[in-house]
Amino acid sequence: MKQAIFLRARATLCGAAFAAALTASAGSSFAAVPPKAGPMIVQPATTMEQAVKDGARIFAQDSFGTKQTWVPNGAFNSHLMSCAACHTSGGLTEGVTPSGARLPSLIGAASNYPKFKAKKHAVYTLERQIVHCVRAGIMGQPPGYDSAEMVDLVVYLTALSKGAAMGHQMPAVAH
Numbered sequence: 267m268k269q270a271i272f273l274r275a276r277a278t279l280c281g282a283a284f285a286a287a288l289t290a291s292a293g294s295s296f297a298a299v300p301p302k303a304g305p306m307i308v309q310p311a312t313t314m315e316q317a318v319k320d321g322a323r324i325f326a327q328d329s330f331g332t333k334q335t336w337v338p339n340g341a342f343n344s345h346l347m348s349c350a351a352c353h354t355s356g357g358l359t360e361g362v363t364p365s366g367a368r369l370p371s372l373i374g375a376a377s378n379y380p381k382f383k384a385k386k387h388a389v390y391t392l393e394r395q396i397v398h399c400v401r402a403g404i405m406g407q408p409p410g411y412d413s414a415e416m417v418d419l420v421v422y423l424t425a426l427s428k429g430a431a432m433g434h435q436m437p438a439v440a441h
């Protein structure tokens with residue numbers, strides 16, 4: 267029991283310190299930025315730091331060519347929408363689905379991919395999950411599997427899992 271409490275306290279601390287470090291490295295406070303259409307990457311990143319920054323920006327701002335969004339009553343509306351519309355604060359905090367269900371933070375999520383999806387009897391890569399989110403969540407055009415945009419999103423999500431053990435749910439950062 268003591269051990270569990272210690273581990274949780276440690277994980278929370280790690281999460282907070284990590285979020286601060288990531289926020290600094292991504293160069294943004296994850297403040298809500300209106301999504302926009304159009305290319306997000308002018309020059310593909312040549313360093314990991316740059317890929318994380320680009321990924322954070324894509325996550326916060328790319329509309330994936332959709333105008334679908336949802337409003338608090340769960341109805342779809344006609345506004346541009348990004349990953350951050352559901353996965354709040356760059357995925358560091360718990361999000362809310364269009365139907366109002368709580369969505370876990372993405373801290374540590376990447377360390378559980380590739381992931382077995384029992385209902386489909388399929389193993390999802392992180393890329394396939396991203397494609398699923400864009401198609402099913404916002405009816406948008408997902409980035410291609412090998413596109414620079416997909417690479418940056420995967421690098422960004424992987425950075426959110428640095429130090430996370432496989433098979434554990436990491437605590438979200440408080441809103």
Ligand code: HEC
Pocket residue numbers: 325348349350351352353363364369370372375376378392395396398399400402403404419423
């Ligand atoms: C309409 C809301 C919505 C949007 C927009 C959305 N997601 Fe998701 N996302 C979800 C939901 C709901 C889940 C959990 C259920 C599931 O697996 O589909 C999820 C799960 C995930 C997971 C897996 C988490 C885990 O622990 O298994 C990742 C990674 C993810 N989303 C990344 C993204 C990225 C990157 C984008 C933008 C390209 C995005 N999501 C856009 C709703 C959304």
